[in-house]
Amino acid sequence: MRLVTALAAGTLSLALSACSAGSLGSSDDEGGGKTEITFLTNNDPSNVKVAEAVIAAFEAKNTDVDVKLDTRPQGSEGDNLVKTRLATGDMADVFEYNSGSLLQAIAPQTNLTPVTGEAWVGDLDPTFKQVVSAGTDVYGSPWGAIVGGGIFYNKPLYTKLGLQAPKTWAEFMANNAKIKAAGVAPVEQTYSETWTSQILVLADFHNVSAAQPDFAGKYTNNQAKFATTPQALAGFQHLEELKKAGYWNDDYASAKYNEGLNAVAVGKAGHYPMITFGVPALDTAAPDNVNDVGFFALPGDDAAKNGVTLWEPSGIYIPKSTEGGKLTAAKRFQAFIASPEGCAANASAAPVGGPFAVKTCKLPDTVAPAVKDLSAYVDAGAASPALEFLSPIKGPALEQITVEVGSGIRGATDGAKLYDEDVKKQAQQLGIKGW
């Protein structure tokens, strides 16, 4: 009986998987001569809204193509799903996935269709082109905008206390002291969602590369460490310093991301270290106060080198398993996303968190103040890509380590050393030489 059940279950699962692969293959001829392609993206509600708007705009111009939207979870669960579907040759015809270090983990040269020769590739922002390339080939078009990491601040509070956006860490600490004296929590932290704890370290990378332009390369080759490079260690030290000074909000250990956004928007906190992709989320966290939030780059030691760390958007890729008519349609969809019409469709669906990675796209006039602040840095050329776009290595335990340093459980140097171990593990996993 058990054997029969097991066999039945086995056959059923085989039949199911065969069924889904089969229906993908046969749908070519369905829908009155239309080519049907599937687009896989993550299930974040505002992302889905953007995807729907972009698909609608594309289908209006390309009536012979039918794009079906498919969603996956975010974070590492979604990562595993993408990797599994690629490894089994069962990937959607077009899919959205990270650029930079995480792209290298899905082996683009074996799994993805190169698009180096396409016309739109010339319009790409050079730094973005770099993070969707492997070897000499380009593989993706951008999904969404370039965002900057730094500090959200409450503008009415700054006006009330007569403060200026700081350019150095010392100025920042002086502002914090004044904010604390006014009875407001100077810096918001939200450790209930651990990823938010990394910003003070990650967004500090512009200061690291301003002081040591070759850090990323040395780091990849196992020649530079966080614990032994003073500028890189600074990010961890800032966390320790702010915690010791008592500058966090009282509920930092249990607060959530949306509470943090709300706090800085309504003036319960003076600052919130965050990436500008939080701007669309501000729209839900504090809809009446979006215009009260400003943005400045993470201050470093040298005011002259003050600048912002940028995160490139994720990419739109086509797997090698997409062929024939579907491949042509998929390439047209990919090109549309990298065109001004694609950007416009994107901006119509949700607020934009920063400039587009396509040179021919313009930001709408009605962007939030924080995005205008970010654009000022980008226009002035005071910006560098985040480390995870210059090096394939990012340790996965950074968020736990920064929570420990920011909560006073572990010292800054100790935390940086532990992160170096974490980085080593990742480098070995990726098979990078010299580790």
Added chain:
Amino acid sequence: MTTVAPAKTASRLDHQPGGGRPTARKSPYPYWFLVPGGLIFTIFFLVPSVMAFYFSLTRWTLFDQEFIGLDNYVQFFREPALASGLWHTIVYAAVTSGLKVVLGMALAVLLTGPILGRGFMRSVAFFPVLVSTIGVGLTFQVLMHPTKGVINQALDLIGITGPAWLVDPDWALLSVALVDVWQGAGLATVIYMAGILSIPGEYFEAAKVDGAGPWQRFRHVTLPLSKPAGVSVIILSLIGGMRKFDLIWAMTKGGPGFTSDVMASVVYKQYQAGFYGLSTAGNVVLFLLVIVIVLPLFWFFNRREDAR
């Protein structure tokens, strides 16, 4: 007094599987009867287990694999964040197991005694076992919120400032363990109740005739004669505690930082990060840890029982 517990009765109460001597009796089935079961066992249990041991010696992604010997194990024991998970696992298992034994026994004595609405009380004690662990975890996460949680608000009313249960590094692991005990004590109680109810009433009567008070009856009749049940509770709760994952993940995700990370959550995090070989090695370490702790304990308890 102890003479009222003859060794024979104790071993008759022993329901431990595998506790007896190996039997030389011939199986009532011919060999070909074993084929279907053997096939299922081999394909679904034996082969994956052996493969897990092999893959723990490799660095593998979904695309390729590389044999690296014992490097994964070296990594596991050298990295402080991973090694601390090992220690937390032992603390967690010891705390939950110890409390379940004491609480389970106390509740079992209460619920087998002459109390009002006994059937209802027994159901209430067992109720938490029936609830989904994730549900319990999420519920207590809300109840244990440092400022908005009901627990600390109630403590405030009587003038006590409660700890920040789940977000205080000193308390996080203990808080989860306490919730685990709340949820699991019902099962221990049921096992103990079965043990106590299977003690023949004559022993209690004889003890009473000899002039034993309630404490003496508990100490010299109930406690020794329900020992097989106690062994079951200890072994089951120890193994359960060492393998605990769902409750910890729902409540703290191993945080803050690494302060409530146990083996199972460490293994899961390595898997999430794509370190498949390392996470498989973690599983093997967990497997060996359970064997190293539980097997000697198991032998120890059974030997004591035979010798008595």
